Amino acid sequence: MPVDWATAGDETVGLLQTLIRFDTTNPPGNELPLAEHIVKLLVGEGIETRLLVPAPNRAAVVARLKGNGSRRPVMLLAHMDVVGVERDKWSCDPFGGVVRDGYLYGRGAIDDKGMLAANLMTLLLLKRAVVDLGEELARDVVLVATPDEETGGARGMAWLVGEHRDLLDAEFAINEGGRTRIIAEGKRYMAIQTAEKIAHMVAVTARGPAGHAAIPLEGNAIFRLGRALWRLADHNEPVTLTPTTRRFFGELAGIWPEPDEASAMAALTSDDSAAAEKGASILSKTPVFNAVMRNGISATGIAGGIAGNVIPAQAEAMLNVRTIPGQDIEGLVERLRARIGDPDVTVTIVAQGDEAAASDSDSPMFRAIAESARTLDPHIAVVPYLSTGVTDSARLRRMGIDAYGILPFPMVQSDEERMHGHDERVPIESLHFGTRLIFESVRRIAIAGTSED
Numbered sequence: 001m002p003v004d005w006a007t008a009g010d011e012t013v014g015l016l017q018t019l020i021r022f023d024t025t026n027p028p029g030n031e032l033p034l035a036e037h038i039v040k041l042l043v044g045e046g047i048e049t050r051l052l053v054p055a056p057n058r059a060a061v062v063a064r065l066k067g068n069g070s071r072r073p074v075m076l077l078a079h080m081d082v083v084g085v086e087r088d089k090w091s092c093d094p095f096g097g098v099v100r101d102g103y104l105y106g107r108g109a110i111d112d113k114g115m116l117a118a119n120l121m122t123l124l125l126l127k128r129a130v131v132d133l134g135e136e137l138a139r140d141v142v143l144v145a146t147p148d149e150e151t152g153g154a155r156g157m158a159w160l161v162g163e164h165r166d167l168l169d170a171e172f173a174i175n176e177g178g179r180t181r182i183i184a185e186g187k188r189y190m191a192i193q194t195a196e197k198i199a200h201m202v203a204v205t206a207r208g209p210a211g212h213a214a215i216p217l218e219g220n221a222i223f224r225l226g227r228a229l230w231r232l233a234d235h236n237e238p239v240t241l242t243p244t245t246r247r248f249f250g251e252l253a254g255i256w257p258e259p260d261e262a263s264a265m266a267a268l269t270s271d272d273s274a275a276a277e278k279g280a281s282i283l284s285k286t287p288v289f290n291a292v293m294r295n296g297i298s299a300t301g302i303a304g305g306i307a308g309n310v311i312p313a314q315a316e317a318m319l320n321v322r323t324i325p326g327q328d329i330e331g332l333v334e335r336l337r338a339r340i341g342d343p344d345v346t347v348t349i350v351a352q353g354d355e356a357a358a359s360d361s362d363s364p365m366f367r368a369i370a371e372s373a374r375t376l377d378p379h380i381a382v383v384p385y386l387s388t389g390v391t392d393s394a395r396l397r398r399m400g401i402d403a404y405g406i407l408p409f410p411m412v413q414s415d416e417e418r419m420h421g422h423d424e425r426v427p428i429e430s431l432h433f434g435t436r437l438i439f440e441s442v443r444r445i446a447i448a449g450t451s452e453d
């Protein structure tokens with residue numbers, strides 16, 4: 001049965017307003033009332049749903065629309081918690097679900113309650129317009145709503161993986177982490193995150209003689225640390241393209257509106273190594289392109305000193321290091337040591353991130369998302385994407401699930417940048433686009449796939 005999208009669209013807006021009105025600012029999260037609301041909604045429509053409680057007033061929801069089991073499940077993942085707000089910087093109540101001038105405003109509108117609403121509508125519509133009418137699903141469609149994503153997921157996805165791994169079995173998952181960007185009039189691209197950089201923390205520690213500040217000493221640890229950091233400041237890791245970034249730049253070149261960058265993208269992915277090098281140097285000037293082409297090193301903290309008149313024995317800086325998948329963090333640290341070239345400065349890994357294999361960018365799920373996007377916008381470019389940020393998808397990929405990060409709501413850059421900022425909002429039209437995209441993608445993978453066997 002075809003879905004009446006005018007009615008479903010209104011229902012999605014109302015649903016997202018309700019989700020936003022539950023204040024799930026994390027910390028502390030307090031996702032339980034929202035989780036209970038979702039359980040009531042889904043159970044009321046006859047969908048098997050479980051409420052899981054990892055800690056007081058925290059909760060996760062796992063709902064399942066049963067398939068015939070001929071294929072492994074597909075998971076729709078979204079988190080219920082949101083980051084905090086500076087209320088005085090908002091033009092409206094961040095937890096009011098205000099609709100104004102074609103936008104729905106509210107904390108979480110695009111991170112991540114918008115996707116939660118689209119996922120919920122997808123499940124409801126599959127139940128009403130497919131299952132209830134006697135059509136069979138080839139695989140379970142599993143909706144997972146997690147708490148505690150914004151502070152690392154110890155009480156969210158990490159807890160679920162540890163305690164309820166059996167509920168998370170899936171071949172594919174759709175999660176946050178990509179983007180659908182409006183770059184110019186009528187030109188849009190959808191970046192589907194298939195891999196992410198791996199985050200590590202690295203300490204740079206300088207040691208030297210301690211003493212009274214009145215007697216200056218050679219080898220002062222703070223000066224030593226300063227020298228080491230100055231050397232690291234202009235250290236660049238080599239350009240490393242993965243199959244994902246190669247396709248990202250190669251396909252984006254065809255639609256990119258800025259001509260110099262467009263030809264640099266084409267050159268970067270060509271077989272001509274001199275042209276590729278030139279392309280890389282042009283693209284390196286744009287921070288986000290630079291970050292997807294090489295391992296990144298950001299200094300994020302510095303500590304040392306005990307009193308104004310004491311030379312300390314030690315001073316330390318913290319680096320947040322993000323490696324491209326497949327790149328060796330030990331090798332990178334070795335390069336930093338060589339660059340610093342001072343035996344009294346040590347470089348050590350204090351927290352090492354875990355590798356996760358990239359999701360297949362030619363799988364039936366990737367193709368279903370791409371084809372659904374093209375059904376809604378025949379001119380949209382769909383590219384796989386290596387994200388610089390970290391999401392729960394890495395945990396899923398380590399479990400062998402091909403996870404795909406999307407943000408299915410077409411937006412201009414300035415709207416996308418409101419994520420975690422003030423006056424976060426989603427264009428209503430884009431909310432409809434995203435809901436249809438997820439429904440259509442899941443319909444294709446859960447129903448149309450049946451005949452492939």
Ligand SMILES: [Zn+2]
Pocket residue numbers: 079111112149176
């Ligand atoms: Zn998020």
